[in-house]
Amino acid sequence: MTISNTRPITPDLIASHGLKPDEYERILNLIGREPTFTELGIFSAMWNEHCSYKSSKKWLRTLPTKGPRVIQGPGENAGVVDIDDGDCVVFKMESHNHPSYIEPYQGAATGVGGILRDVFTMGARPVAAMNALRFGSPDHPKTRHLVSGVVAGVGGYGNSFGVPTVGGEVEFDARYNGNILVNAFAAGLAKTDAIFYSKAEGVGLPVVYLGAKTGRDGVGGATMASAEFDESIEEKRPTVQVGDPFTEKCLLEACLELMQTGAVIAIQDMGAAGLTCSAVEMGAKGDLGIELDLDKVPVREERMTAYEMMLSESQERMLMVLRPEKEEEAKAIFVKWGLDFAIVGKTTDDLRFRILHQGEEVANLPIKELGDEAPEYDRPWTPARAPSPLATNDVPQADVSDALLKLVGSANNSSRRWVYEQYDTLIQGNSLQLPGGDAGVIRVEGHETKALAFSSDVTPRYVEADPFEGGKQAVAECWRNLTATGALPLAATDNLNFGNPERPEIMSQLVHAIKGIGEACQALDFPIVSGNVSLYNETNGQAILPTPTIGGVGLVRDWSKMARIRFAAANETILLAGAPESWGTHIGQSVYMRDIHGRTDGPAPHVDLGHERKVGDFVRGLIEDGLVTAVHDCSSGGLALAVAEMAIASGIGATIDAPAEHDPIPVFYGEDQGRYVVTVAEGSAETVAARAKAAGVALPVIGRTGGNAVQLGDARPVSVDELRSAHEAWFPNYMGGDLAPDN
Amino acid sequence: MKSAVVQLPGLNRDCDMIAALTKISGKAPVTVWQTETEIPDVDLIVIPGGFSYGDYLRCGAIAARMPVMQAIKAKAEQGVRVLGVCNGFQILVEAGLLPGALMRNASLKFVCREVKLEVVNADTAFTRAYAKGQVIRSPVAHHDGNYFADAETLKAIEGNGQVVFRYAEGTNPNGSVNDIAGVLNAKGNVLGMMPHPENLIESAHGGADGRGLFASALDVIAA
Numbered sequence: 001m002t003i004s005n006t007r008p009i010t011p012d013l014i015a016s017h018g019l020k021p022d023e024y025e026r027i028l029n030l031i032g033r034e035p036t037f038t039e040l041g042i043f044s045a046m047w048n049e050h051c052s053y054k055s056s057k058k059w060l061r062t063l064p065t066k067g068p069r070v071i072q073g074p075g076e077n078a079g080v081v082d083i084d085d086g087d088c089v090v091f092k093m094e095s096h097n098h099p100s101y102i103e104p105y106q107g108a109a110t111g112v113g114g115i116l117r118d119v120f121t122m123g124a125r126p127v128a129a130m131n132a133l134r135f136g137s138p139d140h141p142k143t144r145h146l147v148s149g150v151v152a153g154v155g156g157y158g159n160s161f162g163v164p165t166v167g168g169e170v171e172f173d174a175r176y177n178g179n180i181l182v183n184a185f186a187a188g189l190a191k192t193d194a195i196f197y198s199k200a201e202g203v204g205l206p207v208v209y210l211g212a213k214t215g216r217d218g219v220g221g222a223t224m225a226s227a228e229f230d231e232s233i234e235e236k237r238p239t240v241q242v243g244d245p246f247t248e249k250c251l252l253e254a255c256l257e258l259m260q261t262g263a264v265i266a267i268q269d270m271g272a273a274g275l276t277c278s279a280v281e282m283g284a285k286g287d288l289g290i291e292l293d294l295d296k297v298p299v300r301e302e303r304m305t306a307y308e309m310m311l312s313e314s315q316e317r318m319l320m321v322l323r324p325e326k327e328e329e330a331k332a333i334f335v336k337w338g339l340d341f342a343i344v345g346k347t348t349d350d351l352r353f354r355i356l357h358q359g360e361e362v363a364n365l366p367i368k369e370l371g372d373e374a375p376e377y378d379r380p381w382t383p384a385r386a387p388s389p390l391a392t393n394d395v396p397q398a399d400v401s402d403a404l405l406k407l408v409g410s411a412n413n414s415s416r417r418w419v420y421e422q423y424d425t426l427i428q429g430n431s432l433q434l435p436g437g438d439a440g441v442i443r444v445e446g447h448e449t450k451a452l453a454f455s456s457d458v459t460p461r462y463v464e465a466d467p468f469e470g471g472k473q474a475v476a477e478c479w480r481n482l483t484a485t486g487a488l489p490l491a492a493t494d495n496l497n498f499g500n501p502e503r504p505e506i507m508s509q510l511v512h513a514i515k516g517i518g519e520a521c522q523a524l525d526f527p528i529v530s531g532n533v534s535l536y537n538e539t540n541g542q543a544i545l546p547t548p549t550i551g552g553v554g555l556v557r558d559w560s561k562m563a564r565i566r567f568a569a570a571n572e573t574i575l576l577a578g579a580p581e582s583w584g585t586h587i588g589q590s591v592y593m594r595d596i597h598g599r600t601d602g603p604a605p606h607v608d609l610g611h612e613r614k615v616g617d618f619v620r621g622l623i624e625d626g627l628v629t630a631v632h633d634c635s636s637g638g639l640a641l642a643v644a645e646m647a648i649a650s651g652i653g654a655t656i657d658a659p660a661e662h663d664p665i666p667v668f669y670g671e672d673q674g675r676y677v678v679t680v681a682e683g684s685a686e687t688v689a690a691r692a693k694a695a696g697v698a699l700p701v702i703g704r705t706g707g708n709a710v711q712l713g714d715a716r717p718v719s720v721d722e723l724r725s726a727h728e729a730w731f732p733n734y735m736g737g738d739l740a741p742d743n
Numbered sequence: 744m745k746s747a748v749v750q751l752p753g754l755n756r757d758c759d760m761i762a763a764l765t766k767i768s769g770k771a772p773v774t775v776w777q778t779e780t781e782i783p784d785v786d787l788i789v790i791p792g793g794f795s796y797g798d799y800l801r802c803g804a805i806a807a808r809m810p811v812m813q814a815i816k817a818k819a820e821q822g823v824r825v826l827g828v829c830n831g832f833q834i835l836v837e838a839g840l841l842p843g844a845l846m847r848n849a850s851l852k853f854v855c856r857e858v859k860l861e862v863v864n865a866d867t868a869f870t871r872a873y874a875k876g877q878v879i880r881s882p883v884a885h886h887d888g889n890y891f892a893d894a895e896t897l898k899a900i901e902g903n904g905q906v907v908f909r910y911a912e913g914t915n916p917n918g919s920v921n922d923i924a925g926v927l928n929a930k931g932n933v934l935g936m937m938p939h940p941e942n943l944i945e946s947a948h949g950g951a952d953g954r955g956l957f958a959s960a961l962d963v964i965a966a
Contacts, residue, residue, distance in 0.1 A: 152852070152853075155853050156853070159794075159853055159855075159884070159886075160753070160755070160793075160794040160797065160798075161755070162755025162756070162793065244797065245794070245797065246752070246753045246794060246796060246797025246798075246799070247797075249752070249753055249755060249794075250752050250753070253752075337752065338752060420855075421854055421855055421856050422852050422853045422854070422855070423853075423855060424853075424855045424884045425855055426855060426882050426884060426939070426942045427755060427756060427759065427884065427942075428758065428759060429758075429759040429762055429763075429941065429942050429948070430947070432947060443947055559947070
């Protein structure tokens with residue numbers, strides 16, 4: 001069925017395009033007449049939340065985006081950061097939440113495809129990927145299906161394309177029951193003098209369409225992603241695109257080959273809102289008009305209308321402005337890779353976006369205003385309201401060892417092996433640290449010692465309790481995870497997933513989380529260089545937990561000195577860098593409270609950014625100087641889980657001597673921030689202690705490695721084998737359907 | 744010795760393979776594109792891993808019918824060594840250069856992890872650097888590595904020493920019959936294997952157990 005291109009513009013049609021009456025008024029004022037059906041579609045695509053950032057822009061502008069290493073901040077396909085020697089890392093994270101809930105395999109697959117394209121559009125070869133996934137409660141009837149489909153989709157695309165997946169997150173919470181999160185991260189390597197941008201230059205130059213053919217898939221996808229869900233969601237399946245990683249791999253090789261010829265003036269991938277967004281972006285950035293002739297667009301379906309072609313989100317497509325004299329050379333490269341190559345338009349000097357179809361002009365809009373004049377909202381938000389502290393004597397008790405076994409084998413703290421073994425973690429032959437540690441690490445091809453570390457982090461329960469502290473914590477934990485490998489954190493990308501911003505309490509979460517992120521990025525010299533906002537993550541009025549995912553990149557100067565979480569040997573001293581006097585104090589919003597006692601009250605842990613930085617810089621210095629043998633940060637589950645994970649990873653046990661006269665529960669399960677468990681070999685203990693003293697960093701000795709059990713204070717020892725079994729069992733048992741889901 | 748790496752659209756471990764061959768022999772291999780009908784004068788031809796033509800049909804089925812495969816067959820008949828890893832193994836099977844078939848993993852899922860391999864036959868052009876019965880580490884990364892052959896074929900290849908690698912110590916990741924991980928042709932110059940020795944050749948990989956295979960095939964075994 002084709003959609004007629006001359007439909008009357010009715011209030012219902014306007015509403016079904018996600019445009020509010022006052023937004024439609026704005027369109028009328030801007031163009032001075034009623035828009036055509038195609039033009040309405042174009043406005044809808046450009047002015048939805050996903051493309052225009054109309055609710056978040058005001059706040060995103062407050063984020064620190066500059067730094068001595070930042071070559072390109074937000075506003076391009078991806079951020080670009082200098083890593084010395086003429087090399088740079090290009091990266092971004094982007095959500096594909098709504099499509100993945102509707103059709104998990106294709107939704108996740110095309111999420112991965114989209115972010116890879118963002119990276120190679122800039123001239124970088126993708127070298128690492130991560131995925132931050134959040135699902136509903138394990139006992140929700142759809143969860144298994146969604147986990148299975150999303151993980152297969154992520155793997156199916158990334159494995160075939162040929163990029164190693166080096167890290168990520170998988171978390172379950174009932175608040176994602178009707179609205180899962182799929183945040184895909186990709187990073188690529190390029191030369192600093194060979195970065196490609198979307199800004200068109202020169203009048204009368206060919207606009208070239210490359211890659212796969214255009215079909216009806218994904219028509220209206222970006223508008224769908226900017227609306228809440230209700231029961232009718234299954235009807236939206238046709239708006240999910242279908243991925244073809246083979247074509248994407250060919251497109252990667254063809255684009256990189258073409259870029260070497262010097263033919264490319266500007267390049268933009270067709271992502272959300274396809275041809276519309278990419279063409280407008282290229283023209284508007286270059287102060288040029290664009291004229292497109294849709295009869296030249298390669299299509300894979302018959303009788304497509306202008307409306308459908310302009311809004312199609314068919315995957316694996318690119319738009320470029322090429323030097324005319326290089327046209328034949330460029331075409332030959334695309335023919336070699338079996339891809340479509342068509343001149344579909346030209347740049348003009350009239351600043352209009354004009355669309356021709358079958359001899360008729362179906363759209364003629366002012367190109368700059370399409371983007372610049374998009375509505376921008378200063379939406380009302382409620383004041384912040386943090387939960388009151390727990391009473392000092394409110395420390396619910398449990399057997400320390402029973403709690404440890406339960407937590408290492410819980411839905412949210414068990415091993416993610418079932419997930420990451422479906423991802424190719426080794427391809428390209430540069431993977432130095434695989435998923436399961438603090439951060440994924442790959443070496444930089446062609447360099448003797450340099451490596452890059454990647455981590456993706458956020459603790460949504462903290463953000464829910466206190467959006468400001470939670471925003472800080474997401475950044476701090478990412479920075480800490482990179483530091484724990486010995487990497488110097490360079491910059492980050494943010495993927496802000498929230499509910500409906502038209503509700504003041506949701507807007508409040510967004511505003512405060514961004515403030516927290518900004519403050520932490522500033523304090524830690526960790527600028528945000530790219531990102532994505534996903535709002536309206538609600539189903540039937542129930543919002544997700546606020547989830548501002550932070551994807552960070554760090555530089556390891558010499559990977560031979562890199563630290564890992566596994567204990568290196570028995571009989572080494574274990575220390576807790578950054579520890580408060582009693583090692584741990586804060587149990588509000590801890591997994592201990594949530595998973596052992598079913599309590600989600602109390603404040604989120606405070607992040608002291610000065611402390612964070614001091615301790616992190618100290619630990620990194622120890623790693624770089626080869627003074628420590630293993631490092632792991634303390635995060636969810638506190639000291640107890642950190643030590644257990646180090647033991648499980650190595651098969652070596654540990655004995656921790658709890659400080660006398662302190663309740664062992666906060667000592668072991670408190671989630672105080674800015675702490676690292678480190679081990680030192682016999683010979684370096686004194687040097688390390690002296691350096692800690694000089695740096696003013698608390699570094700108490702907390703125990704020793706050795707034996708085949710983990711003993712926490714006076715609690716019963718638990719064998720490493722038993723811990724490992726519990727840790728590894730949950731995921732396969734759950735996915736195999738063998739487990740009571742509330743375990 | 745000179746080597747060549749075949750490049751087909753959709754193969755994606757070609758760079759890993761080129762790096763391994765270069766690092767171990769000190770000489771970069773030549774590359775051969777899908778449309779070429781003649782293979783340069785080399786002693787070893789390698790078909791690396793990946794998803795040739797997307798593998799949207801049976802894995803390796805389209806690749807096996809490309810012009811370059813005729814040229815590879817001709818070289819194999821002349822006795823030139825041919826190694827197919829992962830998708831390369833699937834292609835060699837589809838092309839009829841090796842017996843058996845590779846089905847979807849028993850788990851029905853893609854699997855990337857480290858396994859143990861027993862060197863069943865160390866008296867081959869590809870495994871001379873190892874000892875018979877030696878157990879080596881190797882990564883795997885595939886969706887369709889479940890080796891199958893009918894009873895008669897199995898008996899023949901087991902009897903002829905054509906089973907070169909077997910998954911050891913209970914690490915069979917895909918349900919392959921007889922734990923078969925790598926198979927040689929009857930003539931002994933064509934080897935196909937699912938595991939990726941090219942991803943375990945240096946300290947950065949956490950081990951170098953895969954080096955022996957390339958050292959053997961390239962005749963650069965250290966004295």
